[in-house]
Amino acid sequence: MDTYEPHIYELSAPGKHGTNLPRLDVPEAALPTALLRQDGMNDFPELTEPEVMRHYTRISQRNASPDTMMYPLGSCTMKATPKLHEEVARYAGFAAVHPLQDESLSQGALQLMYELQDYLGEISGFEAVSLQPAAGAQGELTGILAFRAYHLDRGDPDRTEVLVPNAAHGTNPATAAMVGLKVVELKSDARGNVDMDDLRAKLSPRTAGMMLTNPNTLGLFEDQIVEICQLVHEAGGLMYGDGANFNAILGIAKPGKLGFDFMHYNLHKTFTTPHGGGGPGSGAVGCTAELAPFLPGPRVRQTASGSYELFTPEKSIGRMKAFHGNFAMLVRAWTYIRTLGAAGLREVSEIAVLNANYVRVKLKDLYPQAIDRICMHETVLRGQIAGAQGIRTLDIAKRLIDYGFHPPTVYFPLIVPEALMIEPTETEGKRTLDIFIQAMRDIAREAVETPDVLHDAPTTAPVRRLDEVRAARQPILRYNAEAFAQILNER
Ligand SMILES: Cc1ncc(COP(=O)(O)O)c(C=O)c1O
Numbered sequence: 001m002d003t004y005e006p007h008i009y010e011l012s013a014p015g016k017h018g019t020n021l022p023r024l025d026v027p028e029a030a031l032p033t034a035l036l037r038q039d040g041m042n043d044f045p046e047l048t049e050p051e052v053m054r055h056y057t058r059i060s061q062r063n064a065s066p067d068t069m070m071y072p073l074g075s076c077t078m079k080a081t082p083k084l085h086e087e088v089a090r091y092a093g094f095a096a097v098h099p100l101q102d103e104s105l106s107q108g109a110l111q112l113m114y115e116l117q118d119y120l121g122e123i124s125g126f127e128a129v130s131l132q133p134a135a136g137a138q139g140e141l142t143g144i145l146a147f148r149a150y151h152l153d154r155g156d157p158d159r160t161e162v163l164v165p166n167a168a169h170g171t172n173p174a175t176a177a178m179v180g181l182k183v184v185e186l187k188s189d190a191r192g193n194v195d196m197d198d199l200r201a202k203l204s205p206r207t208a209g210m211m212l213t214n215p216n217t218l219g220l221f222e223d224q225i226v227e228i229c230q231l232v233h234e235a236g237g238l239m240y241g242d243g244a245n246f247n248a249i250l251g252i253a254k255p256g257k258l259g260f261d262f263m264h265y266n267l268h269k270t271f272t273t274p275h276g277g278g279g280p281g282s283g284a285v286g287c288t289a290e291l292a293p294f295l296p297g298p299r300v301r302q303t304a305s306g307s308y309e310l311f312t313p314e315k316s317i318g319r320m321k322a323f324h325g326n327f328a329m330l331v332r333a334w335t336y337i338r339t340l341g342a343a344g345l346r347e348v349s350e351i352a353v354l355n356a357n358y359v360r361v362k363l364k365d366l367y368p369q370a371i372d373r374i375c376m377h378e379t380v381l382r383g384q385i386a387g388a389q390g391i392r393t394l395d396i397a398k399r400l401i402d403y404g405f406h407p408p409t410v411y412f413p414l415i416v417p418e419a420l421m422i423e424p425t426e427t428e429g430k431r432t433l434d435i436f437i438q439a440m441r442d443i444a445r446e447a448v449e450t451p452d453v454l455h456d457a458p459t460t461a462p463v464r465r466l467d468e469v470r471a472a473r474q475p476i477l478r479y480n481a482e483a484f485a486q487i488l489n490e491r
Helices: 049-061 083-089 107-124 136-153 171-178 196-202 225-234 327-363 393-402 430-449 451-456 468-473 481-490
Strands: 128-130 161-165 182-186 207-213 238-243 262-265 285-287 299-302 308-311 379-382 419-422
Touching (some): 083 327, 107 128, 107 262, 107 299, 107 327, 136 207, 136 238, 136 262, 136 285, 161 171, 171 182, 171 207, 182 196, 196 225, 225 238, 327 379, 327 419, 327 430, 393 451, 430 451
Parallel strands (some): 161 207, 238 262
Antiparallel strands (some): 262 285, 299 308, 379 419
């Protein structure tokens, strides 16, 4: 049953307060009347300390997060976010540094950025890195703008097509379209990889480049990757690597050495900076020496005297983000890399892949695999349970909430009917994976024996099944007494 909890505005009453200001210990100053606020204060609720405490504690408990549950949201890499990173990001030297502060006074922050550029380049095999973009999608935009600028710079303006596999994340074709280029879709073959014949047929003098996720969005390694890159290059195009799945190959394969020209790193996935709920991300990008002049600035370099300075590459596509990117995320990613070291990063990927395959093998008798192959860091299954009538993947996902798990990604990639994309990540231990697997097996049994239990799910969450279209299209973002009353009436 949904319980009604009064909103803080309903608890508000004139004169309530939760703080006692200390006695004035300086001479009282007379502020000019013109500077005193005359109105607007009534918009703030007046509450006692326990009321404020309960409000924030209650809403924090409604959050789903890797701090409260296993969060196997495929492609999103919701791994645990170490608390050490939070501590380091809060050091006054990082938290209080002002982006307009003179470079001579920001040497520590610039050194951190310089080292992070260097580490990311080393891990991925790229020559140059920019930490500007705020998300993977913005990294994609950066890359395709750089491709366009590169071709124009070489006097090759007719390269107007970007090849994108049909399994790609929606941000890939959206990016190409935003840059004003034409999206050419590529088929996948029966093994879940790029269809090589289709690729050969669609490459042409109009090809600006190709966007590819590897491992791809089916959680499978593109084992013809070297040939794919060669073919695109022979046609005069460039290879963009969507690095969303980089968590699977740290310390094992370097995209820059496989033939990619440009790639974004989702620091908020692979490098464990917190994300979700629209929080700040970081989609740093790396590229070859040939594309480095087009990177967005400012980047950081070391001078002959050993100090650090900002610079903008000569043919830069311009800024992608205010100031220096999401700096606090850079601090967290740097801390992660320094804590784990090269061997630790490789282990991350090895365990991520092992965990995904463990889940895959333990569930594939009940949930058919999209493609019957060993997977990388995530597995794509189908919510088509034998003998279950009228059950969809969405019902399975909602029922998982009742079992205490955040649902996996559903209905993506689009080419897999009833897709359930599970990414356990390396931060879950075997015991938790076993409990998750048991929950999935119990749900499969319920789907056959008591399907309404799934249709009614979730029953234990703060809210029941949402009208997701309405929640996305007509979100209520501010307290609104009438809208609240209407929702309660509709229940
Ligand atoms: C394969 C893939 N590419 C790109 C993106 C976009 O990344 P971001 O959400 O950081 O913009 C995602 C996000 O989940 C993804 O899964």
